Each structure stands twice: as structure tokens, then as C-alpha cells.
Amino acid sequence: MKIRKDDYQDILEYLTKKRWDGEEFVAFLDDFSPARKEDLYTFSTEYDVREFCYEMSTDIDFYNFLSIRSAYKAMQEAVTNTELLIEKDRIVDVSLMVAVRYERLEREQSINNQNSKIMNQKNFEYLRDQVKFTGFGEGLENDLKQKIEEGKPEFKLQHQTLYGKDSVTATLNFSQSKQSDMFFFNSYQVNLQKGDSSDTMEQTFYINKGNNITLKEAYNLMEGRSVNKDLTNKEGQVYNAWVQMDFKQSDDNGNFKLKHYHENYGYDLEAVLSKHPIRELGNEEYKSNLMDSLKKGNLQSATFQVNGAEQKQYIEANPQFKTINIYDNSMQRVDNRQAKKEQQSEGESQSVKQDGKKEKQTPAEDDGPEIPKASTKKKRRQGINQG
Numbered sequence: 001m002k003i004r005k006d007d008y009q010d011i012l013e014y015l016t017k018k019r020w021d022g023e024e025f026v027a028f029l030d031d032f033s034p035a036r037k038e039d040l041y042t043f044s045t046e047y048d049v050r051e052f053c054y055e056m057s058t059d060i061d062f063y064n065f066l067s068i069r070s071a072y073k074a075m076q077e078a079v080t081n082t083e084l085l086i087e088k089d090r091i092v093d094v095s096l097m098v099a100v101r102y103e104r105l106e107r108e109q110s111i112n113n114q115n116s117k118i119m120n121q122k123n124f125e126y127l128r129d130q131v132k133f134t135g136f137g138e139g140l141e142n143d144l145k146q147k148i149e150e151g152k153p154e155f156k157l158q159h160q161t162l163y164g165k166d167s168v169t170a171t172l173n174f175s176q177s178k179q180s181d182m183f184f185f186n187s188y189q190v191n192l193q194k195g196d197s198s199d200t201m202e203q204t205f206y207i208n209k210g211n212n213i214t215l216k217e218a219y220n221l222m223e224g225r226s227v228n229k230d231l232t233n234k235e236g237q238v239y240n241a242w243v244q245m246d247f248k249q250s251d252d253n254g255n256f257k258l259k260h261y262h263e264n265y266g267y268d269l270e271a272v273l274s275k276h277p278i279r280e281l282g283n284e285e286y287k288s289n290l291m292d293s294l295k296k297g298n299l300q301s302a303t304f305q306v307n308g309a310e311q312k313q314y315i316e317a318n319p320q321f322k323t324i325n326i327y328d329n330s331m332q333r334v335d336n337r338q339a340k341k342e343q344q345s346e347g348e349s350q351s352v353k354q355d356g357k358k359e360k361q362t363p364a365e366d367d368g369p370e371i372p373k374a375s376t377k378k379k380r381r382q383g384i385n386q387g
Contacts, residue, residue, distance in 0.1 A: 001028045001066060003035055005090040008075070011037050015072040018042045023068055025049040027056075030064040034091050042068065066098055074101045116181065123182050124148055130185050131157075131172065134207070135215030140172070147174070148183055163219050167193040170215060190218050203245075204255055208232075213243075220297030221245045226261075226319050228269075228295035242267060242319035259320075267319040269294060276324070279303040279310065294324075 003011050014037050015026060023042035027049050028035045043049040043065075053063040074097040078085040086093045086100070127148075128141055136159050147155040157172040169191040176183050187206045193199070203222055205213045209232065217227045226244040233239060242261040249257040261267055269291060273281060280286035280302055293300040294317045304311045304326075313334065314327040326334040 001026070001030070001035055001040075001064070001071070001094045002032070003092050003094060005087060005092050007034075007036060008092055011040070012072060012075045012079075014040070015068050015075070019068045019072060025065050026068050026071060027052050027063055027065040030062050030095075064095070066095060070098045070101065074098045077101070119181065120148065127174070127183060127185055130207070133214075134185075134188070134212055135217070136170070136172070152176075159215075161215070163216070165195040166219070168215070168219055169193075188215075188218075190215070190222065192219065192222050204253075214296075217297050220299075221258075223297075223299075225297040225299065226317050227297035228317070228319075231260075239263065242317070244320065261319040265319070267322050269317060269324075272322065272324055276326075277305040278315075279305055299327075 018026070023044055025043045025046060025048075027041040027043065028039060041049075041052060043052065049065045053065055056063045071094055074084070075094060078097060084097065084100075086097050124145055127144060128138075131140055131144065132138055140157050140159060143157055147157070153176045155174050157174070159170040159172065161168050161170075170188050171191075172188045173186045174183050175186055185207050187204055189202060189204045192201045192203075194201075201222060203218065205218050211229070211231050213221070213227070213229075217229075221227055221243065222245065224245065224247070226242045228240065228242050230238055230240050231243075240263050242265075244259045244261070246257045246259045251257055273287075273291070278290075280290050290300060290302060294315070297317075299314050299316050301312055302315050304313050312329060314331070315324045318325050328334055
């Protein structure tokens with residue numbers, strides 16, 4: 001469709017009005033002569049415009065048609081960007097402008113699709129690594145990719161593992177941003193079943209930048225032990241603290257609260273360990289591994305040299321009372337004079353009450369926060385807020 005440049009604005013307004021009146025197509029005599037507004041015929045359906053062009057065309061005259069929407073949009077864009085105007089000798093080729101616009105849109109769409117694929121791949125790789133380094137390994141990679149490709153605004157993944165005889169089931173929660181196609185790993189809920197018991201305990205751990213709790217650390221917290229973390233406050237400043245679950249308090253969402261023992265609290269794990277006859281402390285590598293394990297909240301075996309003999313015992317960090325808890329091979333709490341002297345030297349006056357036997361791989365916290373017995377936690381749904 002060719003038109004005179006002098007008729008450009010008049011025909012643009014005419015096509016715009018016809019489009020708003022419900023017309024979808026414009027037919028015209030397709031030859032070298034420019035069409036006037038009176039030479040244009042509009043139709044509401046493609047069938048009608050095709051039938052018109054077929055009946056009106058002869059061996060000499062050939063009628064063609066355009067989408068009105070495409071025609072007036074191409075013409076409108078050329079009003080604001082004269083580089084899009086295709087003109088020669090004051091004759092504007094609207095059909096060619098529409099064709100060029102189609103090509104430009106297809107090219108832009110192709111670029112957008114490619115960019116989208118790149119962003120989706122980067123989003124997947126980021127989430128894959130985030131899931132992996134939060135302690136869930138690489139087994140969820142294929143499921144994660146499939147869920148992202150499905151494009152649902154929210155989805156969950158399931159993960160199961162064992163720590164000793166304890167069964168841990170985790171449900172990972174993901175959601176899509178309302179501002180983009182990006183997905184985020186928001187939280188995971190841990191269901192802990194002790195040994196052969198039917199009683200369970202549940203906590204929700206939130207994924208926060210710089211404050212993530214790994215799955216093993218989550219398990220250790222639920223066991224009542226303490227975890228040492230580098231955390232980030234609201235101002236983006238990094239600080240170090242020991243974290244311990246407070247089983248006596250929960251927030252409005254039913255999540256167990258966390259207690260933080262900051263650096264200023266004065267718990268020096270290395271100094272505490274040095275007061276015990278632990279053989280591993282004599283080797284820098286073993287000492288470093290021992291401290292790293294304790295900081296992750298693990299119940300760690302250690303070799304004690306007692307009366308010229310070596311004894312394998314288990315220890316865990318106890319930042320609240322600035323000491324360590326010690327257990328023998330039967331997981332019974334060891335009450336030694338050194339532990340008492342250590343507590344006194346740190347300025348603590350609390351008395352130490354002895355626990356009975358502790359279930360294997362789960363040391364008693366007789367001088368730490370009260371830990372609810374499994375019978376009182378049956379199918380209780382709780383959570384943890386890391387704020």
C-alpha cells in the first residue's frame with residue numbers, strides 16, 4: 001500500500017478510527033499508484049477481506065490487504081522516528097514499512113528469547129549451587145531444572161537423608177518473583193524422626209543472604225547443639241556468633257526462636273579446648289579439623305589422655321556456659337573436675353546437674369537450654385526464624 005506523503009496523517013487517523021470501530025483489515029489496489037483514503041476498504045474478518053481481494057482482482061488489477069493494527073502502528077512509529085519512514089519522491093510505502101517492522105519485531109523477539117534462555121540457565125545454575133551448598137547435594141538437580149521449566153509460580157522439592165539412626169526429611173520451597181521470571185529458594189522445612197520412634201519434630205529454616213543454615217547445621221540445632229556462624233545484619237555488616245535453638249520460646253509463626261552468643265559474649269572455643277588433655281590438639285591439622293567440626297554443631301569424637309591411657313570420648317561446644325560437654329562411649333555425661341574448674345575460671349557459678357544416659361549420638365544438654373522430650377513433640381509443627 002503506497003500513499004502520498006501529503007495524505008499520511010489523514011490516512012493514519014482514518015486507519016486508527018477504523019481499528020477502534022472493530023475493523024481488522026484494509027484492502028487496496030496494489031500497483032504503483034498511491035492510494036487515497038477513498039480507495040481503501042476495511043473488513044472485520046480475514047475471510048471477508050480475502051474474498052473481496054479475490055473477487056476484485058483481474059489480470060490487470062491486483063488487490064492486496066494488510067492488518068490495520070500493523071499498518072497504523074508502523075505509521076505511528078515513523079511519526080516519532082523518521083528513520084522508520086520509507087519514502088521516495090514523497091510516496092510512502094506503507095506495505096514495506098509493515099514488512100520491515102515484522103522483521104524488526106521477529107529479530108527483537110529472537111534476541112529476547114535468547115536472553116530469556118540465558119537468564120533461565122543462570123537462574124537454574126544459581127539455585128542449583130545454592131541448594132548444593134545448603135547441604136542438599138546434587139541429587140535434586142534434574143528435578144529443580146524440570147520445575148523451573150514448568151514455569152509454575154511456586155514449587156517444592158523433597159530430600160531425605162539419615163544421620164545415624166535419625167531420619168530427616170526436608171521440603172524445599174521455591175517461588176517466582178512478581179517482577180521477573182526469576183525463581184528464588186525461600187526456605188526449607190525439616191522433619192526429624194528420632195531412631196525408631198514415631199514422634200517427630202519440625203522446624204522451618206529460612207534462606208537469607210549471608211545467614212543460611214545448612215541441613216546438617218539445622219539437624220544439630222534441632223538436637224540442641226550450638227552452631228558457629230558468620231552472619232550478616234540488616235546494615236550488611238558481617239559478625240560472628242554462636243547460634244542455639246531456644247526450645248522454651250517460639251515466635252508468632254510457631255517457630256522456635258534462636259539465641260545468639262556474639263563475639264563479645266566471650267566464648268573462646270580454642271582456649272576452652274586447651275584446658276583438656278585432648279591428643280588432637282597437639283597436631284595443628286587435627287586441631288583445626290576438630291574446631292571446625294565443633295563450630296558446625298557436630299558431636300565430635302576426641303582422644304583424651306587420662307592417667308597415661310587414651311580414651312575415646314565425644315565432645316560438643318557449649319557457648320552458653322563457656323565450656324564443652326563431654327560424653328563417654330555410652331553417651332553418658334562425664335563430670336570431671338577439670339570441667340568444673342574451667343567453669344569457675346570463666347566466672348560461672350551455675351551448678352551442674354547430672355543427666356542420666358543419653359540416647360546414642362544425642363548428648364544430653366543438662367547445663368544448656370531445656371530440650372523437650374520426643375514424647376512432648378509428637379507431630380508438632382514448629383519453625384525457626386533466623387532473623
